[in-house]
Amino acid sequence: xxxxxxxxxxxxxxxxxxxxxxxxxxxxxxxxxxxxxxxxxxxxxxxxxxxxxxxxxxxxxxxxxxxxxxxxxxxxxxxxxxxxxxxxxxxxxxxxxxxxxxxxxxxxxxxxxxxxxxxxxxxxxxxxxxxxxxxxxxxxxxxxxxxxxxxxxxxxxxxxxxxxxxxxxxxxxxxxxxxxxxxxxxxxxxxxxxxxxxxxxxxxxxxxxxxxxxxxxxxxxxxxxxxxxxxxxxxxxxxxxxxxxxxxxxxxxxxxxxxxxxxxxxxxxxxxxxxxxxxxxxxxxxxxxxxxxxxxxxxxxxxxxxxxxxxxxx
Amino acid sequence: xxxxxxxxxxxxxxxxxxxxxxxxxxxxxxxxxxxxxxxxxxxxxxxxxxxxxxxxxxxxxxxxxxxxxxxxxxxxxxxxxxxxxxxxxxxxxxxxxxxxxxxxxxxxxxxxxxxxxxxxxxxxxxxxxxxxxxxxxxxxxxxxxxxxxxxxxxxxxxxxxxxxxxxxxxxxxxxxxxxxxxxxxxxxxxxxxxxxxxxxxxxxxxxxxxxxxxxxxxxxxxxxxxxxxxxxxxxxxxxxxxxxxxxxxxxxxxxxxxxxxxxxxxxxxxxxxxxxxxxxxxxxxxxxxxxxxxxxxxxxxxxxxxxxxxxxxx
Numbered sequence: 293x294x295x296x297x298x299x300x301x302x303x304x305x306x307x308x309x310x311x312x313x314x315x316x317x318x319x320x321x322x323x324x325x326x327x328x329x330x331x332x333x334x335x336x337x338x339x340x341x342x343x344x345x346x347x348x349x350x351x352x353x354x355x356x357x358x359x360x361x362x363x364x365x366x367x368x369x370x371x372x373x374x375x376x377x378x379x380x381x382x383x384x385x386x387x388x389x390x391x392x393x394x395x396x397x398x399x400x401x402x403x404x405x406x407x408x409x410x411x412x413x414x415x416x417x418x419x420x421x422x423x424x425x426x427x428x429x430x431x432x433x434x435x436x437x438x439x440x441x442x443x444x445x446x447x448x449x450x451x452x453x454x455x456x457x458x459x460x461x462x463x464x465x466x467x468x469x470x471x472x473x474x475x476x477x478x479x480x481x482x483x484x485x486x487x488x489x490x491x492x493x494x495x496x497x498x499x500x501x502x503x504x505x506x507x508x509x510x511x512x513x514x515x516x517x518x519x520x521x522x523x524x525x526x527x528x529x530x531x532x533x534x535x536x537x538x539x540x541x542x543x544x545x546x547x548x549x550x551x552x553x554x555x556x557x558x559x560x561x562x563x564x565x566x567x568x569x570x571x572x573x574x575x576x577x578x579x580x581x582x583x584x585x586x587x588x589x590x591x592x593x594x595x596x597x598x599x600x601x602x603x604x605x606x
Numbered sequence: 607x608x609x610x611x612x613x614x615x616x617x618x619x620x621x622x623x624x625x626x627x628x629x630x631x632x633x634x635x636x637x638x639x640x641x642x643x644x645x646x647x648x649x650x651x652x653x654x655x656x657x658x659x660x661x662x663x664x665x666x667x668x669x670x671x672x673x674x675x676x677x678x679x680x681x682x683x684x685x686x687x688x689x690x691x692x693x694x695x696x697x698x699x700x701x702x703x704x705x706x707x708x709x710x711x712x713x714x715x716x717x718x719x720x721x722x723x724x725x726x727x728x729x730x731x732x733x734x735x736x737x738x739x740x741x742x743x744x745x746x747x748x749x750x751x752x753x754x755x756x757x758x759x760x761x762x763x764x765x766x767x768x769x770x771x772x773x774x775x776x777x778x779x780x781x782x783x784x785x786x787x788x789x790x791x792x793x794x795x796x797x798x799x800x801x802x803x804x805x806x807x808x809x810x811x812x813x814x815x816x817x818x819x820x821x822x823x824x825x826x827x828x829x830x831x832x833x834x835x836x837x838x839x840x841x842x843x844x845x846x847x848x849x850x851x852x853x854x855x856x857x858x859x860x861x862x863x864x865x866x867x868x869x870x871x872x873x874x875x876x877x878x879x880x881x882x883x884x885x886x887x888x889x890x891x892x893x894x895x896x897x898x899x900x901x902x903x904x905x906x907x908x909x910x911x912x913x914x915x916x917x918x919x920x
Contacts, residue, residue: 294629294698294745315608352720372720375704382692384608390689390706392718401717404706406666406686431608 312386313343313409314604315429316597317484318416320436321477322366322469323447325490326416328581329436332594333414335577337601343410345383347417349392350376355399366472368422376419380429383409412601421480431604432514434597435484439491442504482539485514485600488593493549503550503581506589508596509537510544517599519546522563529556530592546596548589557588564595568602626700627657627723628918629743630911631798632730634750635791636680636783637761639804640730642895643750646908647728649891651915657724659697661731663706664690669713680786682736690733694743697723710769726915735794745918746828748911749798753805756818796853799828799914802907807863817864817895820903822910823851824858831913833860836877843870844906860910862903871902878909882916 316333318326334342350372351365363370372392379389388408395402421427421435438446444466451462481487487509492498510516519532529552537543548557558574565574578598579591630647632640648656664686665679677684686706693703702722709716735741735749752760758780765776795801801823806812824830833846843866851857862871872888879888892912893905 294742354717372704374702375720378696378701378703387692388688389692390686390704390718392704403668403715404704404718406689428608 311411312384313411313413314601315380315384315431316412316414316601317420317427317430317433318414318436319419319421319434319477319480319484320416321443321473322418323450324436324438324443325446325488326436328590329434329488329594329597330414330416332578332580332590333412333597333601335580336575336594336598337412341411343383343407343413345391345407345413345415347376347380347415347420348396349394350379351392351394351401354394354401364469364472366418366469366476368419368476371419373419373422373426377423377426377429380415380420380426383407383413383415384429411605418477419480421483422476424483427483432486432597432600433484434486434488435481437481437487437489439489442491485511486596487511490587490589493551496551498551501585503585503587503589505550506546506548506593508546508548508593510546511537512542512544514600515603516544517564517567517596522560529553530560548592550587550589552588554588557592561588561591561595564592564599568599625725626698627725627727628915629694629698629745630726630728630915631734631741631744631747632728632750633733633735633748633791633794633798634730635757635787636732637764638750638752638757639760639802640750642904643748643802643908643911644728644730646892646894646904647726647911647915649894650889650908650912651726655725657697657721657727659705659721659727659729661690661694661729661734662710663708664693665706665708665715668708668715678783678786680732680783680790682733682790685733687733687736687740691737691740691743694729694734694740697721697727697729698743725919732791733794735797736790738797741794741797746800746911746914747798748800748802749795751795751801751803753803756805799825800910801825804901804903807865810865812865815899817899817901817903819864820860820862820907822860822862822907824860825851826856826858828914829917830858831878831881831910836874843867844874862906864901864903866902868902871906875902875905875909878906878913882913 318329320326330344334344348365352370352372353361358365358370361370375392379391382389386409388406390404391407392404393402415430421433427433444463447466448459448462451457452459489507490504491507493505523530523532529549531547533545533547535543535545561574561578574591574595578594579586579588581587581590632643634640644658648658662679666684666686667675672679672684675684693705696703700723702720704718705721706718707716729744735747741747758777761780762773762776765771766773803821804818805821807819837844837846843863845861847859847861849857849859862874875888875892888905888909892908893900893902895901895904
């Protein structure tokens, strides 16, 4: 490298003082709800303020090449993890990237896409928190952690309805991926600031159509809003519990039960929203499940993420 | 951008102390000889020590998209110049890039290519010196500057023989591109450390088959080898002349005439080669013109570039 370039870096002529975006990671296994969570955030913030990036595009091999390889698309060796890290660093420092594009329908790598970071960059995918350096690029990191039975059901439903697979094919693929899910996807849970688990409440027989409850581990790695006063009087359907994380460290656990009365969740949603300076109604896109209707636990989860995005931008 | 990332940068955890390559730019208009000069350098150094990058792959539009645009592929707006700059900086600091790939045959942008910098990175193309920041990435910058009549003849020959165009089509394209050559390609001459001009010697009637002479402007922006002692006794067929550049600044001008006796050029070649520590014969690939035979002025030009590459690596 020539001295000229070093000099430009030192004097700031190269990478000027660019506006740096707020970076949010949404990590999780296939069909864990990443797209659903992201879509509501982008709609609530406005697409013109958001850049959404899926890091599953950083595949090193296309589908035909992978067929002869001993690992699945979940394996870091199957992905350009170093380039993903580089692009996350560039976006985090306000620079554009030429992002690779994987055509999931045809299973081929195609023409890359020019991506500029807007005010909020939402990065979802299988491995955005795989390395320490990648994880360090985010202001807020989320890991979606539904029970495996629920995730498998979601994946079967989606891949048979929209990706042309049979139930048997999807289940076989899930089994084939399991060792790599265990080894590479789930360890990212440890790097998240917030771990989100949508699941039915155990030992309750809620009527069909009751939304899944949300359990949010709010780790002290970032500063969460003070929910204690807001939650007073919401009865047992929503509560914040001081508990221990799976590694023994202290953590707050926020529960929003699917059977919570809408008046109660409405108060909570409104309190978070107005805390963000929202004067109008809570955006109705929050909690939207598409064909599957609406979920207030999802809406509260998204509001909490919005809180972090907007607070980080301040 | 989160504080975690800043901290990693400060402590050097992010971008470690990587080996930094020597960077050489070979800029010039279409069919000015870039590939020929580069090929000899790569063969002489060994492909395993070289990374050759063509920056004409950073096209923003494919051929069909360009058809409706008011500019040619030479226009910076037709290229991802900011991404080219970014990738040159990354390579110069020892990092890999995921380089876009333009299929010049089909005229489409395809799957990008993972490129790691080896010891020597040779970057050729139309616009590698277009911006100050791009130019600052190079240890040595060369601009190829043949007379337009020669370059047009080379382009007609190449594009009719290898790219399936008629003579009329190539000439029409050259005319169409002329305003952008003038505006964007030729100004890069000012950013070069060495300007190379292959041309017949004026007012001489050399027999057919005489190689073109080379005129090399050796600008004082980098330290050139001391040729004065080497050139003593080479008669008028090779000489170094103190002169003025087109902007009036002092410059050395090295002439190697195509009619120079091979014994004379052989001595010069050998002197530069042994100055580089070369103990064996001068690599015969230097000066190779493919079907068009051999040129000693080209060989001397390449040796001078090898000198700079190897000196910069020390």
